[in-house]
Amino acid sequence: MDTIGEFISYLQALGPSKFLRVFWFFVIFEFFRYFLLDLVGLILHRVSIWTNRKRWKRAREEFKKENPLVSIIVPGKNEGKHIFKLVKSLSEQTYRNYELIIIDDGSDDNTPIICKSLLKNGLIDQFYRNEERGGKASAANLGLRFTKGKYIIHLDADCSYDNDAVEKIILPFYYDKDIGGVGGNVMVRNYKESLVTTLQAVEYFNSVGIGRIVTSQFGIYRIISGAFGAFRADVMDKIQGWDIGPGLDGDITVKIRKSGYKIHFAPEAVCLTSAPNTFKKLAKQRYRWDKSLIRFRLRKHKDILFPTQGFSIINFISFFENILYNLVLNFMWYFYFIDLIFNFPNLILHVILTNLFLYTSMGYIKLLIFGLFRKRTNAPNYYFIPYIPLMVLYFGYFLRFVRTRAYFMELFFKASYNDPWNPLKTSIHAKEKGL
């Protein structure tokens, strides 16, 4: 009781300057960037939709009139068990003029049998198989080589799609001719499966459902998810497809940006994915994802940060924002923690509790306010109410530690080149050439 009493007294005694001194990390970075800026971005997005409604209408009309062929490519290994469901999900699409191309990257299960059967029955249009696994990029590139469509959609086999998803993801190309790639809105399908999937659903709500609307609105949207992304075929020809992964979806987005095209996020083009259902699996996935920030942002595409030929301020901001909030802030959090230990050793418990309170409160406010901006949800917002306090531990601690390890391992050991996700035969060359 004494501790609670002391904590309340501590809160009452906090003046604005002291609050800022102790909770500067929350105020400057988290509150400003992930609440205020997101809110402004969402409002601008809404305003932009309303003011450009005629332009969107024209885009829809032009799209319907042209009715272009869309090539959907689905590369993967041992994905046979998901393919039939995917095919069914696609057969419900409102947009019909598409060809479905499945690429089997050296599966060692019954995937080829399933796919050949689907091909024979006319449920998929093209099926290619590489006996030797070459990695996701090579499989995607093989599919890309044989596409005939004006637009290319890249899908993951284990996802399913809203029945208007294809239509919604292609539409932005008709809204703005400078758009080279469009990212779909990825939501967690299995949010009820376990605690970790529920927490990921909340995370996706913020970072994908809201975060990408905002970055897209500001023109700094930087990653077209591999689970659901659309590209102009001529742009893909120009950038010559995917390069070696892991992290190839972020890499291709940068390549498109560097070629002078815009990247757009389509929040209404919804894709449901199955998120990892244990913390161990999640840690493994994020460890892979997070390494790519160092590899692609700081190494392969570092030229974006320097005023070299073809410098683009918007690309610079996109990179800078990404590096600042993901990399710099991640390490700065440790400095913040050390700052607290050294300067406020007696108040450390109160500070931690207050931080928990602040982050949780912000979580609820975001759920409430940002929820109003979402047209399509995969789960009712109230479902997540009990889980918001846990987000501090999940996002603030668990994922932070995973991220720190990933950055450290990539910075000092180039660990991504040893990732078995990509075959060694290709990673060796990528490492040699700094790709």
Place this chain on the structure above:
Amino acid sequence: MKDINTEIIPSKENDHVIEFAGYTFYTIYNTDSLKTDDIVFYDVIIIQAGDPEFTRHIITRIRGHFNPEHYLKPILLLNQSSLKDPYTNLLDGTLYSLEQIKLILPKLQNILLRIKDLTFSSSLSYEALIIQKVLSYMYSRDMEEMEPFVDFNSGIGYNYPILSVNFSRHEEHQVLNIINIMLEEKLMKKEFLDSVYLCTKCTTGYLSYREVCPKCNSSNATSQDIVHHFPCSYVGPIEDFKNQIDDALNCPKCNKTLRHIGVDYDKPSIINDCLSCGHRFQDFNVKAKCMTCKFDNEVEKLNKSSINALSVTKKGQIMSVSGYVTTSKDLQEIIGTVKMDTFRTMLKYEIERLKQTEGNSNLAVLHLKNSGEAYSTMDNELQRTMLKVLIKAIRKYLPTSSVITFYSSSTILIAINDLPLKIARRLTEEIITLMRELMETNFKNMIVTLEHEVKAVTVKLSSDLQIQQLVKDYI
């Protein structure tokens, strides 16, 4: 007593005929010299012809005949070594001069003696007729085994000597049906030799397997390797990497020259381009075009059949001598009849009932003498249909308490219960008239020979004995 020649001498009446050791040898030089009906008058046939085609024709005519006096006739081949399987297996010997008859005589005598052991009865089923023929031939030649030969001219790719000769190339799949019946009836044992795949439409086995475009079924296609360049992950057909200056392969994405397979690139698969429709694909469809009927079969749907070496069972040997061959399969499932075993049991109960009631019941037999001739003109299905129609018609004449069974494919037994013998005879005669009309309507060029007999069932004899006594003249 007739003089037995110890020297080979030409006949005085016919220059085609020679006589030796009491046997007459008829020599065939060309088709004109062979009147099919005539060969029954001679003991042995000698084919002396330069043309293998003609020889094959003669052999087929004799061995393909349905009269045992023709198809069992010993045949020798004179002065012709170019004849190959399977026809040589239908011969009983090859001579280089007529003098060699002396050497082969014991074998011929043995064949002719064994033929005398055989009994022949007409059989309703065409299949039964062929089976009887096979068994008789094998018995007469003291053959226990029949091995098929690979034969280009065979409709199924394999020739079973005395069996295949009965069918034209287009109908040769029936050989396999007959073998199956023989195996089911345990007349033969089998030993697996090979499998054949037959056209789904015409059931012949002369198929051309082709890799075809899955879209347009054309086999006009080209193939090329898919190349994966490791450093930049470019993957595409090898044509993307070729240039017009030299043989080097250059990556179209990063312009690097491909150096070492397995190190900086590999070829993970191939791609095919259809030159007819332009379709691009990895896996060809495999189709089997029937060279007989031109039907393009899906290979998965081809009829697969086993080719087996056959050997005669004890049952088969007994049946070949007794001449009674029936295929119970043909006679089962004909509505309005019961199986022979059931008929026997029912007759047994009827005898017991008669012992108690002193009533009158009768046993009738109907026999079609030239059934083989009738059935040879019909396929299995038609035979079955005809039997069904026949039984349905017979049933209309009989009280419902009557029981009908097929004793053999040419013999029908009827238990006409609870009626005086006089009425049973009248009913049977009416049935015979009906059957004759039916047969004459359906087989216009055939003389129908129907026989029948009716006997009252007696309580003094067993059911089996009464059946035996009734049918003994018809088997």
